Amino acid sequence: ASAGTDGVVPYPEHCARRYRSAGYWRDETLQEFVIRRSDRFGDRTALRGLDHHGRELTLTYRDLAARTARVAAGFAHHGIVAGDRVVVQLPNQIEFIEAVLALFRLGAVPVFALPAHRREVAHFVELSTAAAYLVPAVHAGFDYREQAREIRRSASAPLLVVVAGEPAEFVSFDSLRTHPPAADFPAVQPGDVALLQLSGGTTGVPKLIPRTHADYLYSITASTEICRIDTDTVMMITLPAAHNFPMSSPGWLGALHAGGQVVLAPDPFPSTVFGLIEQFAVTMTALVPPLAVAWLSAPSAAAHDLSSLRVLQIGGAKLDAQLARRIIAELGCTLQQVFGMSEGLVNYTRLDDPEETIVTTQGRPISADDELRIVDDDGMPVRRGESGHLQTRGPYTIRGYYRAPEHNAIAFTEDGYYRTGDIVRLTPAGYLVVEGRAKDQINRCGEKFAAAEVEQVLLGHPDVRDAAVISVPDLHLGERSCAFLVSSGGEHDAPSAIDIRRFVRGCGLAAYKVPDQIEFLTALPTTPVGKVDKRALRDRIE
Ligand code: J2J
Numbered sequence: 001a002s003a004g005t006d007g008v009v010p011y012p013e014h015c016a017r018r019y020r021s022a023g024y025w026r027d028e029t030l031q032e033f034v035i036r037r038s039d040r041f042g043d044r045t046a047l048r049g050l051d052h053h054g055r056e057l058t059l060t061y062r063d064l065a066a067r068t069a070r071v072a073a074g075f076a077h078h079g080i081v082a083g084d085r086v087v088v089q090l091p092n093q094i095e096f097i098e099a100v101l102a103l104f105r106l107g108a109v110p111v112f113a114l115p116a117h118r119r120e121v122a123h124f125v126e127l128s129t130a131a132a133y134l135v136p137a138v139h140a141g142f143d144y145r146e147q148a149r150e151i152r153r154s155a156s157a158p159l160l161v162v163v164a165g166e167p168a169e170f171v172s173f174d175s176l177r178t179h180p181p182a183a184d185f186p187a188v189q190p191g192d193v194a195l196l197q198l199s200g201g202t203t204g205v206p207k208l209i210p211r212t213h214a215d216y217l218y219s220i221t222a223s224t225e226i227c228r229i230d231t232d233t234v235m236m237i238t239l240p241a242a243h244n245f246p247m248s249s250p251g252w253l254g255a256l257h258a259g260g261q262v263v264l265a266p267d268p269f270p271s272t273v274f275g276l277i278e279q280f281a282v283t284m285t286a287l288v289p290p291l292a293v294a295w296l297s298a299p300s301a302a303a304h305d306l307s308s309l310r311v312l313q314i315g316g317a318k319l320d321a322q323l324a325r326r327i328i329a330e331l332g333c334t335l336q337q338v339f340g341m342s343e344g345l346v347n348y349t350r351l352d353d354p355e356e357t358i359v360t361t362q363g364r365p366i367s368a369d370d371e372l373r374i375v376d377d378d379g380m381p382v383r384r385g386e387s388g389h390l391q392t393r394g395p396y397t398i399r400g401y402y403r404a405p406e407h408n409a410i411a412f413t414e415d416g417y418y419r420t421g422d423i424v425r426l427t428p429a430g431y432l433v434v435e436g437r438a439k440d441q442i443n444r445c446g447e448k449f450a451a452a453e454v455e456q457v458l459l460g461h462p463d464v465r466d467a468a469v470i471s472v473p474d475l476h477l478g479e480r481s482c483a484f485l486v487s488s489g490g491e492h493d494a495p496s497a498i499d500i501r502r503f504v505r506g507c508g509l510a511a512y513k514v515p516d517q518i519e520f521l522t523a524l525p526t527t528p529v530g531k532v533d534k535r536a537l538r539d540r541i542e
Contacts, residue, residue, distance in 0.1 A: 006403075007210075007402050007403035007404075008193055008210045008400070008402060009398070009399040009400025009408060009412075010191075010399065011399055012399075012416065015395075015416075016191070018369070019214075019215075019218075019369070019395040020214075022369060022395075024214075024218045024222075024367065024369065024395040024396075025190060025191075025214035025215065025218060025395065026190065026214065026217070026218075027190055028190070028213075028214075028217055029104075029187075029188050029189070029190050029192075029194070029213035029214075029217070030104040030194045030195075030213050030216070030217065031104055031105060031107055031185070031187065031188050031213070033101065033104060033253075033256075033257070034061075034064060034065045034068045034101045034104070034105065034256075035065055035105075037061050037064075037065070037256055037257065037259070038061045038062050038064065038065035040061075040259065041061040041231070041259040042060065042061050042062045043060050043061070043062060044060060044061055044231065044259060044261075045058055045059070045060055045261045046059055046060055046061040046063070046064045046256060046261065046262065047059045047064055047094065047097060047256075047261070047262045047264070048261065048262070048263045048264065048280060049092065049093060049094050049097075049262075049263065049264030049266075050093050050094065050264070050266055051093055051094040051095060052093055052094075052095055052136060052137075052164040052165045052173070057094050059094070061256075061259075064097070064098070064101070066181070067098050067177065068098055068101040068102045068105055069102075069105065069181035069182070070176070070177045070178070070179055070180070070181055071098050071099060071102035071173075071176045071177055072102040072103075072105040072106050072181070072182065072185065073176075073179035073180060073181050073182040074102075074175065074176025074177060074178070074179040075102060075103065075106055075108065075132070075162075075176060076106060076179075076182055076185070077176075077179050078132070078160050078162075078171060078176075079131070079160070080103075080106060080108050080131055080132055080160070081106070081107075081108070081186075082106060082107030082108060082185065082186050082188060083107065083108070083109065083192075084106075084108045084109065084130075084131040084132070085108070085109045085110075085111050085128040085129065085130045085131060085196065086103055086108050086109065086110055086111065086130060086131060086132040086133070086134060087110075087111045087113055087121060087124050087125055087128065087130045087132070087133045087134065088100060088103075088110045088111065088112060088113065088134045088242065089113040089114070089115060089117065089121060089133070089134065089135050089136075089144065089242075090115070090134060090135070090136055090164060090242075091115045091136060091139050091140075091240070091266065092237055092240065092241045092264040092265060092266055092267075093136075093164070093264060093266070094264070095164040095173050096241050096242070096264075097241070097252065097262070097264070099134055099164075099173070100195075102176075104194065105185060106185050107185055107186060107187075107188040107192070108131075109128075109193055109194065109195055109196060110195050110196070111124050111128050111130060111195075111196040111208065112195065112196065112197055112198055112242040112243075112247075113198070113242070114198070114240050114242055114243075114447075114510070115136075115139060115140065115240065116447070116510040116511055116512055117510050118147065118508040118509060118510055119507065119508030119509060120205075120206060120509075120510060121133070121147065121151060122150070122151045122154060122155075123205050123206070124198075124206075124208065125151055125155055125159065126155070126156065127205075127208060127402070127403060128196060128208060128402070129156075129157060130159065131157075131159070131160060132159065132160035132161070132162060133148055133151065133152075133159055133160070133161050133162070134161075134162045134163075134164070134173070135147070135148055135161065135162075135163055135164070136163070136164050136165050137163050137164070137165025137166045137167070137168075138165065144163070145161075145163060145167075145168050145170065148161040148163075148170065162176065188213060189213075190212065190213045190214035190217075191212050191213070191214055192212060192213060193210045193211065193212055194211055194212060194213040194216055195210075195211050195216065196208040196209060196210055196211075196402055197209040197211060197244050197342040198242075198342065199342060199343065199401065200342075200441055200443070200447075200448025200449060200450070201441070201448070201449060201450040201453060202411075202421060202439045202440055202441055202450045202452070203407060203450055203452055203453070204450065204452050204453050204456050205453065206449070206450070206453070207401040207402070207404055207407060208401060208402040208403070208404075209342050209343055209398055209401060209402065210398060210401075210402045211344075211396075211398065215344070215395060215396040215397075216248060216396065218367075218395055218396050219248055219249070219344070219346060219366060219396040220248050220250055220251070220253050220254045220257055221254075221257060222366045222367060223248070223249050223250035223251075223254050223346065223348070223366060224250045224254040224255075224257055224258045226250075226348050226350065226351075226366065227250050227254070227284070227311065227313075227336065227348070227351070228351060229250050229254050229255055229257075229258040229260055229284075230258050230259065230260065231258065231259040231260060232260070232283065233255055233258060233260030233261070233283055233284060234260065234261045234263060234280055234281055234282045234283045234284070234308070235251075235252065235254075235255035235260055235261065235262050235263065235282070235283070235284050235285065236262075236263040236264075236265055236273065236276060236277065236280075236282040236284070236285040237251070237252050237262060237263065237264050237265060237285070237286075238265045238268045238273055238285045238286065238287055238291070239268060239286060239287070239288065239291075239316075239446070241264065243316075244340065244341075244342035245286055245313075245315055245316055245338065245340060246286050249286070249313075249315070249338055249340050249346050249348075251286070261280070263276055263280050263282055265285075268287070268291050269294065270294060270295055270298035270300050270301065271298075271300060273285075273295075274298070274300055274301065274303075274304040274306065275304065277304065277306050277308060277309060278304045278305045278306065278308075281308040282308055282309060283308055283309065283310045283311065284309070284310060284311040284312070284313070285309070285312065285313070286313040286314075286315065286338070287312065287313070287314055288314070288315070288316040288317055288445060288446030288478070289314055289316075289317050289318070289319045289320070289323065289446075289478055290317075290445045290446070290476060290477055290478045291445075291446075292312070292314055292319070292323065292327055293323065293475075293476070294476075295331075296323075296326060296327065296330055296331075301330075306331065307332070309331065309333045310333055310334060311333060311334045311335075311336055311351065312327060312331060312333050312334070312335055312336070313336045313337075313338050314327070314335065314336070314337055314338065315337060315338030315339060315340055315362075316338075316340075316443075316446035317443050317445075317446050317478045317479070318362075318434050318478075319337055319362075321359050321360050324337070324358070324359040324360075325359055328355065328358075328359070334351050334358075335349075335358050335359070336348055336349055336351065336358070336363075337349045337358060337361065337362050337363050338362075338363065339362035339363055339432060339434055341420060343397060343398050343418050343420075344392070344394065344396045344397025344398055344418065345365060345366075345370055345372075345392045345394065345396075345397050345418075345420070346365070346366050346396075347362055347363035347364055347365050347366075347431075347432050348363040348364070348366070349361060349362070349363040349364075349431070350363075350364075357427075357429070357431060360433070361427055361431035361432060361433050362424075362431070362432050362433060362434050363431060363432065364429075364430055364431050364432065365394070366396070367394055367395055367396070369394050369395050370392060370394035370395070370397070371392060371393050371394055371417070372390065372391070372392050372426075372432075373390075373391040373392070373417055374386075374387070374388040374389065374390055374391075374424060374425070374426065375388050375389050375391060376388050376389070377389075379413075384426060385425060385426060385427075385428070386425060387423055387424060387425035387433075387435045387436075388423065388424070388425075389419065389420075389421075389422075389423060389438055390420045390422045390423070390424045390432075391413060391417035391418065391419055391420065392417060392418055392420060393415075393416050393417045393418060397418055398418065399412065399416050399418075400412060421437060421438050421439025421441065422434055422436075422437055422438070422439075423435045423436040423437060423438055440452060440534070441471075442469065442470075442471040442479055442481045443471065443478065443479050444471070444477050444478065444479050444480060444481060444512055444516075445477050445478060445512070446478070447510075447512045449510075449512070449513050451468070451469040451470065451471075451481075451534075453509070453513065454467075454469045454481070454483065454504070454509065454513050454515065455467045455468060455469050455483075457503075457504055457507045457509055458483060458485065458500070458503075458504065458515075460503075460507065461495065461500065461503050462488070463487050463488050463489055463493075463494070463495045464485050464486070464487065464488065464495070464500075465486045465487065465488040466485070466486035466523070466524050467483060467484070467485050467486070468483070468484045468524050468532045468534060468537060469481055469482070469483045469484075469515060470482055470484070470534050470537050470538055470541075472517065472538070472541050474516070477516070480516035480517060481513070481515050481516050481517070482515060482516065482517040482518070482519060482537075482541060483500070483515035483517070483518050483519070484519050484520075484521055484524060484537055485500070485518065485519070485520050485521070486520070486521055486522065486523055486524060487520060490522075494520045497518040500515070500518050501514050501515065501518070524537075525537065
């Protein structure tokens with residue numbers, strides 16, 4: 001089955017025609033991306049970072065294209081062909097970029113997992129019927145080969161495992177590079193699926209987001225213009241490079257598209273990134289709000305020259321206006337708020353907007369053809385300026401999750417709008433202000449996950465009879481998660497918080513989903529219709 005059409009909800013033909021004639025969707029694809037960039041920017045520096053050996057590398061556009069060609073040939077040698085899905089789970093290292101660009105070359109479809117994911121990966125492999133899985137050997141103390149073994153054991157189809165590091169019984173990434181570049185690969189079409197991004201999720205398991213070559217490239221190139229990315233840009237990738245934000249808004253793909261430099265930060269902490277900013281004269285990077293707090297309060301800020309930093313993008317979670325003002329005052333750079341989503345729609349404050357707009361709004365859409373609808377609980381449009389549920393459709397917003405018809409019936413309106421689950425209002429100037437969230441999700445440090453996913457796991461504990469997970473405002477994380485549990489043995493026989501945490505981890509959930517706070521109740525409060533009353537739980541914490 002090809003990822004070109006199967007399981008993907010297409011854009012209606014009249015919309016596709018409009019997006020092409022308006023010039024949003026072009027003939028360009030991500031398949032030729034690295035070759036075209038190399039033709040144009042050959043000897044310029046494209047990428048700096050560590051490889052899996054811990055070596056510091058600097059690659060020109062020509063180097064990157066040459067390596068990509070070899071890695072693509074290596075994947076092809078092992079049977080990966082156009083349309084195959086390949087789950088990529090690598091940290092911010094050179095091999096991540098090489099692998100993704102090589103898969104694009106082949107017309108294969110990367111599926112982006114985060115290094116923190118554990119049992120989630122088995123789900124991505126199954127859902128996408130992946131042909132291959134790409135991992136580090138050991139990263140942050142975790143042996144991914146062990147995880148690969150387990151996934152391979154339970155997978156319903158053969159799975160090629162490629163390891164960036166000591167491969168054990170698997171294929172080593174280094175060996176992929178030994179293959180002579182192939183002459184050519186079958187051409188993909190602009191409307192084909194280029195990649196599968198992860199959704200934060202609002203149900204038991206995270207959904208996959210099919211983005212096409214044309215729609216993704218449009219959002220990237222339009223973003224490079226809005227953010228004024230050019231050959232002088234030095235973009236540091238501070239967040240995990242697999243995230244939609246640092247990948248495409250405009251992210252590392254945008255920086256490479258415009259001929260700039262990409263610097264991969266192996267971790268986002270001041271002790272690492274301040275040195276990189278100084279060493280490579282970084283001009284721009286993207287952060288989530290809790291990281292910005294960590295940067296501002298780092299004692300080492302004064303010891304480094306951060307004056308090269310021109311634009312700091314903050315997004316992924318709500319940025320408090322006071323913090324926004326502090327960032328501008330203390331870092332002395334232009335702040336850009338970014339309110340985006342892997343499903344598509346991205347809003348930016350513009351670089352020359354008045355400071356008040358930058359501080360108090362989350363920006364406006366990329367495209368004149370981004371359609372926004374703000375509705376009340378009954379789906380009726382609210383009066384302009386009032387807050388309501390944001391629905392959107394447009395030239396780079398998906399019409400459905402991958403292989404998820406039942407969920408799509410809920411997550412999308414009949415006329416193709418995506419129900420973002422965000423509560424927003426519009427300012428008179430047409431800027432969005434994010435007021436809250438209707439979806440049952442936790443946004444912890446910018447990592448989103450569904451409350452239901454953790455609740456299901458908690459209910460599997462033999463001593464837990466009922467469970468509800470909510471988000472609670474947190475000084476350091478933005479939001480932390482709190483699990484309310486009802487023990488089967490009654491109040492005095494409740495398991496310990498340590499036991500619960502160990503259990504959740506043992507079930508293989510990513511660490512960021514393990515409840516930060518655990519409270520026991522004799523019963524969960526319910527609403528008149530018998531649903532768990534999460535508002536009452538929230539009030540309890542406050
Ligand atoms: C409040 N909530 C925000 C913001 C995202 C660019 C930037 C971010 C993402 C991203 C992205 C917010 N203020 N500034 O993909 O390309 C919350 C909303 C939204 C959800 C999407 C990009 N910016 N959010 O964060 O898919 O709830 O994408 O619906 O990870 O994050 O999360 P995600």
